[in-house]
Amino acid sequence: MAYTSLKSAPKAFDQHKRLIVVQAAAVMAIVLLLFSKPFLSEGSNGHELMETVGFGLVLVCFLGRLWSILYVGGKKNNELVVAGPFSVTRNPLYFFSTVGAVGIGLMFGSVLAAVMLGLASYLVFRFTARKEAEYLAGEFGAAYTAYANRTPRFWPNPLLYRDEAQWLFSTMALRNTFRDGLYFLALFPVIEAVEYLRLSGDLPTLFTVY
Incomplete structure (x- = not known):
């Protein structure tokens, strides 16, 4: 089910700042990956x-x-989608992205990296979700x-x-999300x-991450 806005509302939340924070966190994660090693040695049962x-969580994210x-592709901020994944949480995209962030940390073999990446993602998406909720409340009123x-x-x-019998979706949005999800899997x-x-000794190790 989706509710369509019938009136003008405050401007939708600008995602630019969120993207900057996410990109900065990604750079930090790459540095952590390149110049550190997990506490559990590669090849050990615990590490594997x-x-x-971690890979399972990244797949769940994807x-x-x-x-x-x-459900929401091409409709965000224009319709209030409340079926499918949006019936169990208001922000399924943010939830699954956070699951993927935790998975990336675990794929590296580090509980600390998983916690840090998951917490950073949660805090960023929590802030974004709150701003979006303010916008949607003004846009859809009592329905929201x-x-x-x-x-x-x-x-x-x-x-x-709960679900609905049928819905329309944006093939472009689906294609873009598929492409973005490949970055998770490519890690x-x-x-x-x-x-x-x-x-092999070709990459220096500066510190150990637990």
């Missing part, structure tokens, strides 16, 4: 298990974002208030799930390559 769990964009009262802002509640071979260079 952590990598597998599929979850595609699922979410099927009712939706917000029954739907968690971030952490999903599967018991609230797996990158991490493996960095591990190889570190073990």
